[in-house]
Amino acid sequence: MDSFLLISVVKAAVVFAVLMTTLAYLQWVERKVIAHIQVRPGPYRVGPHGLLQPLADVIKLLTKEDLIPPYVNKPLYLLAPFLAITMALLSISVIPFGPTIEIGGVRTWMQLTDLNIGVLFVLAVSSMGVYGIVLAGWASNNKYSLIGGLRSTAQMISYELPLSLAIASPLLISNTLSLRELVERQAGGIWSWNVFHGPFPQVFSFIIFLIAAFAETNRVPFDLPEAENELVAGFHTEYSSMKFASFFMAEYANMITVSCMATLLFLGGWVAPWPARYGSSLVPVAIFAMAGLVALYHGSRPARRRDRYSLPAFGILFLIAAAVFLLPIVQAWLLPLFWFCAKTGAILFAFMWVRGTLPRFRYDQLMGFTWKFLFPAAMLNLLVTGFLVAWVS
Amino acid sequence: MSDSLVPGITVLEDEQADTGARRMLLNMGPQHPSTHGVLRLAVELDGEIITKCRPDIGYLHTGIEKEFEVKTYAQAVTLTDRVDYLAPLSNNLGYALAVEKLLGLEIPPKAQWMRVMLVELTRLNSHLVWLGTHALDIGAMSVFMYCFREREEILKLFEMFSGQRMMTSYIRPGGLALEPPRGWAQRVKTCIDAFPSRVDEYEDLLTKNSIWMGRTKGVGFISVEDMLDLGVTGPMLRAAGLKTDARKDEPYSSYEKFDFEVPTRTEGDVYARYQVRLEEMRQSVRIVTQAIEGMPPGPWKAADQHVVLPDRERMKTQMEALIYHFKLVTEGFRVPEGEVYQVIESPRGELGFYIVSDGSSSPYRVHMRTPSFGNLQAVPRMVEGALIADMIASIGSMDFVLGDTDR
Numbered sequence: 001m002d003s004f005l006l007i008s009v010v011k012a013a014v015v016f017a018v019l020m021t022t023l024a025y026l027q028w029v030e031r032k033v034i035a036h037i038q039v040r041p042g043p044y045r046v047g048p049h050g051l052l053q054p055l056a057d058v059i060k061l062l063t064k065e066d067l068i069p070p071y072v073n074k075p076l077y078l079l080a081p082f083l084a085i086t087m088a089l090l091s092i093s094v095i096p097f098g099p100t101i102e103i104g105g106v107r108t109w110m111q112l113t114d115l116n117i118g119v120l121f122v123l124a125v126s127s128m129g130v131y132g133i134v135l136a137g138w139a140s141n142n143k144y145s146l147i148g149g150l151r152s153t154a155q156m157i158s159y160e161l162p163l164s165l166a167i168a169s170p171l172l173i174s175n176t177l178s179l180r181e182l183v184e185r186q187a188g189g190i191w192s193w194n195v196f197h198g199p200f201p202q203v204f205s206f207i208i209f210l211i212a213a214f215a216e217t218n219r220v221p222f223d224l225p226e227a228e229n230e231l232v233a234g235f236h237t238e239y240s241s242m243k244f245a246s247f248f249m250a251e252y253a254n255m256i257t258v259s260c261m262a263t264l265l266f267l268g269g270w271v272a273p274w275p276a277r278y279g280s281s282l283v284p285v286a287i288f289a290m291a292g293l294v295a296l297y298h299g300s301r302p303a304r305r306r307d308r309y310s311l312p313a314f315g316i317l318f319l320i321a322a323a324v325f326l327l328p329i330v331q332a333w334l335l336p337l338f339w340f341c342a343k344t345g346a347i348l349f350a351f352m353w354v355r356g357t358l359p360r361f362r363y364d365q366l367m368g369f370t371w372k373f374l375f376p377a378a379m380l381n382l383l384v385t386g387f388l389v390a391w392v393s
Numbered sequence: 394m395s396d397s398l399v400p401g402i403t404v405l406e407d408e409q410a411d412t413g414a415r416r417m418l419l420n421m422g423p424q425h426p427s428t429h430g431v432l433r434l435a436v437e438l439d440g441e442i443i444t445k446c447r448p449d450i451g452y453l454h455t456g457i458e459k460e461f462e463v464k465t466y467a468q469a470v471t472l473t474d475r476v477d478y479l480a481p482l483s484n485n486l487g488y489a490l491a492v493e494k495l496l497g498l499e500i501p502p503k504a505q506w507m508r509v510m511l512v513e514l515t516r517l518n519s520h521l522v523w524l525g526t527h528a529l530d531i532g533a534m535s536v537f538m539y540c541f542r543e544r545e546e547i548l549k550l551f552e553m554f555s556g557q558r559m560m561t562s563y564i565r566p567g568g569l570a571l572e573p574p575r576g577w578a579q580r581v582k583t584c585i586d587a588f589p590s591r592v593d594e595y596e597d598l599l600t601k602n603s604i605w606m607g608r609t610k611g612v613g614f615i616s617v618e619d620m621l622d623l624g625v626t627g628p629m630l631r632a633a634g635l636k637t638d639a640r641k642d643e644p645y646s647s648y649e650k651f652d653f654e655v656p657t658r659t660e661g662d663v664y665a666r667y668q669v670r671l672e673e674m675r676q677s678v679r680i681v682t683q684a685i686e687g688m689p690p691g692p693w694k695a696a697d698q699h700v701v702l703p704d705r706e707r708m709k710t711q712m713e714a715l716i717y718h719f720k721l722v723t724e725g726f727r728v729p730e731g732e733v734y735q736v737i738e739s740p741r742g743e744l745g746f747y748i749v750s751d752g753s754s755s756p757y758r759v760h761m762r763t764p765s766f767g768n769l770q771a772v773p774r775m776v777e778g779a780l781i782a783d784m785i786a787s788i789g790s791m792d793f794v795l796g797d798t799d800r
Binding site for chain 2: 034037038039040143144147220221223231232355356357358359360361362363364365
């Protein structure tokens with residue numbers, strides 16, 4: 001019992017620390033990705049290639065004046081960001097990142113807790129997250145915030161329907177609500193993943209899930225609640241300092257959650273695309289070795305003076321990482337983790353790519369899109385999947 | 394909402410009053426990301442639908458028209474830059490043409506062609522800023538960066554010609570301010586040759602994008618009759634089907650010698666305005682190319698020594714030239730008594746300069762008929778009954794500059 005408690009605390013601390021760092025660096029990655037789409041360098045001043053920018057941002061946000069406007073509804077105004085960030089972080093607790101891990105003779109799952117209704121838990125908690133935005137919009141007593149809050153209420157409730165329906169189809173195939181078992185049913189390779197899996201490949205529900213996820217997380221092209229050019233900053237107009245940062249982190253945490261969910265539900269979680277005996281375990285080694293060699297090559301002919309030291313340092317780090325992936329002791333848990341991060345990262349990249357490319361929907365078009373197209377499509381998909389599953393079994 | 398929503402401070406007091414359960418008064422601007430400067434819109438909302446909208450202008454009023462009266466004709470050029478700060482050279486040209494009409498001054502062909510080239514580059518510059526900010530308003534933020542990348546090249550050209558990126562004051566009564574720099578033709582050509590492919594790039598991102606079409610098609614419609622009543626000119630009018638362009642209708646500065654089209658659409662919505670302006674950019678590229686290729690030789694300023702400053706070389710060596718230089722710089726040139734109205738086609742529409750001279754060396758009165766002021770009158774008719782998002786798209790498509798509106 002004591003060891004269970006200890007392990008849980010350690011796991012919670014590790015997940016929290018990793019998640020917070022990821023949140024900070026996800027924002028750095030996003031700024032870089034969008035900057036490169038827009039032919040500019042992005043953060044560049046703080047640290048090499050702006051790598052310390054997240055740290056600077058955190059310090060800035062922590063030390064900013066924490067302003068509470070006099071006309072707000074104070075209890076709800078203070079509750080809103082707290083609710084948003086709490087709900088966003090809570091859903092991570094049931095997400096499995098990999099299979100069992102053995103450290104010092106202790107075997108444990110790479111997951112905080114394995115609920116047998118994990119999928120429902122994530123849905124429920126993410127629905128609660130809407131309250132943060134609605135309350136922020138209402139309690140701010142600002143007209144832009146109010147419109148933003150109203151928009152997001154309608155939007156998130158509407159998009160939750162196609163989202164849930166899209167999730168239902170892979171659940172029919174896998175016949176479980178536990179996220180860990182869901183992945184175990186998809187073991188074996190790319191053709192066992194729910195996206196491509198027979199009897200009915202879930203490509204459509206994957207796409208519907210992604211579209212609805214964009215709307216759930218208030219990302220472009222569905223970022224109407226905070227449409228900067230219409231509503232200044234939308235529901236968080238009146239928030240500053242760490243309260244603003246809470247909303248900001250909540251948005252990114254939600255992005256991570258839905259990306260993890262997409263990976264677990266449709267892309268086979270931590271399962272490699274093809275079995276290890278055909279060399280899938282060498283993919284990370286190849287990627288890191290390649291990155292290391294490229295960095296070393298450019299370090300040997302530096303474009304700027306400091307590249308002479310920074311690039312070889314990174315190159316050696318990448319080569320060490322490549323070597324670590326060859327060690328049989330760590331391979332058992334590092335490889336699944338790699339595949340999980342790679343798949344989640346690919347989806348996160350799609351989020352950023354879309355943000356750099358698409359304009360924004362109009363409010364009525366957004367609602368029309370979900371009710372007239374997305375919802376019937378998800379319905380139909382579920383119906384067909386249900387029939388096929390019944391027919392096969 | 395009472396009629397005290399008519400612009401003024403009273404609106405804010407009125408806002409506190411009970412406006413009924415369903416209506417909300419929203420004050421957009423003057424500090425708002427999408428009002429392009431310091432426009433203030435008092436908007437009455439029913440949910441997301443705008444029931445009433447009153448634009449409130451004047452936050453950038455700088456008294457430029459009055460300032461003209463205490464400057465000499467040559468000094469006043471610098472004021473015209475600051476009216477429409479996105480199209481300084483167009484304003485320079487309008488003013489210079491008006492003064493030259495009063496003086497009865499003949500401008501050598503090279504100066505005229507240089508002016509046409511520079512003004513078309515200005516049109517590109519202005520349209521780029523419009524496209525970038527308009528796309529940003531609708532949420533496509535990469536287009537903004539791409540447009541500013543190209544604009545940077547054009548600003549570098551302006552800097553090469555005049556030493557300034559924005560407040561150029563390069564076109565002056567009597568010709569140009571300075572001799573065109575060495576190698577200008579090559580540099581302008583390099584920049585302009587790459588331009589059509591850049592326009593294609595914007596079109597790839599927007600023209601057939603279904604979200605973009607959904608946001609712009611059928612939005613912000615206003616009929617030709619209404620626009621003529623309100624004094625709307627320029628691309629907005631052409632997007633509704635009326636082919637008016639001062640460059641064709643009343644050619645100035647040898648525009649009649651250039652071969653270009655005046656693009657029109659008939660829909661009169663935001664999308665049509667977008668298409669018209671994009672096509673105008675392609676036409677401007679054509680004009681600039683023709684100007685470079687057919688640039689006539691000769692002097693770049695008029696020969697009249699009573700108006701135009703003498704060359705540096707002559708001023709340093711000849712007594713007469715030195716006296717003229719001194720007289721022109723200290724008291725300026727005198728303009729015969731009379732009044733004149735000169736129209737040009739600025740990137741935004743019809744820009745008119747009305748100058749009254751009392752025979753002295755500074756104007757008695759200068760009035761500008763600025764396109765932004767006329768175009769802005771269309772806001773209420775375009776947006777009432779539409780959604781907030783449509784209002785943003787509509788005012789983005791109008792391409793007004795508040796400096797131009799308020800003067």
